[in-house]
Structure formats: C-alpha cells, structure tokens
Amino acid sequence: MKRLEPPGSGAEDHCLQQTPDLTALIAPEAEALGFDLVRVKLFGGKGDLTLQVMAERPDTRQLTINDCAELSRRISDMLDQLEAEGRDPITEEYRLEVSSPGIDRPLTRLQDFIDWNGHEARIALASPIDGRKVLTGLLKGVEGDTITIYVATKGEMEVPFAQVGNAKLVLTNALIAATRPLSMDGVEDEEIEDEPADSAAEEEMK
Missing domain, CATH: 3.30.300.70 (RimP-like superfamily, N-terminal)
Structure with missing residues (x-):
C-alpha cells in the first residue's frame, strides 16, 4: 500500500x-x-x-x-x-x-431505511423536495424504492431513494437502547435528541 x-x-x-x-x-x-x-x-x-x-x-x-x-x-x-x-x-x-459505522450510522442502502424504521434520521437530498434539501424526522417505512419520513413541520413526506444524497441516523436515547453498543467510541459529539427536530431546527438545515 x-x-x-x-x-x-x-x-x-x-x-x-x-x-x-x-x-x-x-x-x-x-x-x-x-x-x-x-x-x-x-x-x-x-x-x-x-x-x-x-x-x-x-x-x-x-x-x-x-x-x-x-x-x-x-x-x-x-x-x-x-x-x-x-x-x-x-x-x-x-x-x-x-x-464500524457507529450508533449514529450512515444510511447508504435502501435496506438500511427498512432496518431502522421508527428511528430518527437526517436526510440530505440531491435536489429539493417541497423546498427543502434536508429532512429530519422519523423513518416510517419503504415502499418499492420510496422512503417515507415523518417531518414534524410537514407530516409524512416521500423521498425516492435516488434522491438521497447523504443520510444518517440521529443519536437519540431510543437509538442507544435499540443498538446496545459494544462501546460509545466513534459516536459523533452531538446532543442526544428524544423527539423529532422542531421547526426551528428544520429551518436551520434548509
């Protein structure tokens, strides 16, 4: 090498x-x-x-x-x-x-969105959907190649997998409980969230 x-x-x-x-x-x-x-x-x-x-x-x-x-x-x-x-x-x-990907892991495969259904994620879009390039909310399921995410200020939104630029889980207490990590090494230094991002946080990411 x-x-x-x-x-x-x-x-x-x-x-x-x-x-x-x-x-x-x-x-x-x-x-x-x-x-x-x-x-x-x-x-x-x-x-x-x-x-x-x-x-x-x-x-x-x-x-x-x-x-x-x-x-x-x-x-x-x-x-x-x-x-x-x-x-x-x-x-x-x-x-x-x-x-390893860590707790607040990237979501790179369609299967990842299925596996982590019910957890909070942040999705950066390749192009805007409904005027937004970043969506944060609860993953609500996958139908074919389309991901459904519940955004607090918008309700359920559908995102074609091809439109996903980058995506990752958001570190929450529910996620920590679900993953039972071997260690916390590599987890990004960010505040743990218990609820989907509010409208103010969503506006910051637009």
Missing part, C-alpha cells in the same frame, strides 16, 4: 462517496469475514487522501478492534496485489481507515 507523506499545502480536495469500483473490490473481502460492507468513501486531496471503509457484523452491527484489524489486513493485501499487477485502483498515496 502506498504510504502518505505529510500533506502538502493547497491540495485540491475531492470526495467520492460509495465509489463503485472500490466497493466491488472491497465487498468480497468483508464478506469473506462474515461482515456486511456499509460504505466505501474516498476523500481528501493530493497528499492527504483517505480510503474509509465501514463494515459491521450482521448480529451486532459493529466491529471489534480485532475485526477492524483483520479486515484492514485483507484489504491492504488485496490492494497491494493489484498494485503489483499494475492494476492499482488508487494511483495516489492514501491512508486506509477501517471502522
């Missing part, structure tokens, strides 16, 4: 979320260990490029430190082999980060 030198100045940042080619390469390595691949994200700029891999055990929805180390070794070995064969999918230097 290429090793990073200290980041240079003025590097142009870029971010490729759920990079399809890398996802296709990494998914079999996760599956070989019995893990579900949650997200593959390549971000940063020249001299500061990071390949972030999130995966989980189906039963715990988390990974232990040893799980992360084992998956990291498999991915590193696979990418090193491709580099030796002249088929390296990442031509620049990068660092590899492997982790």
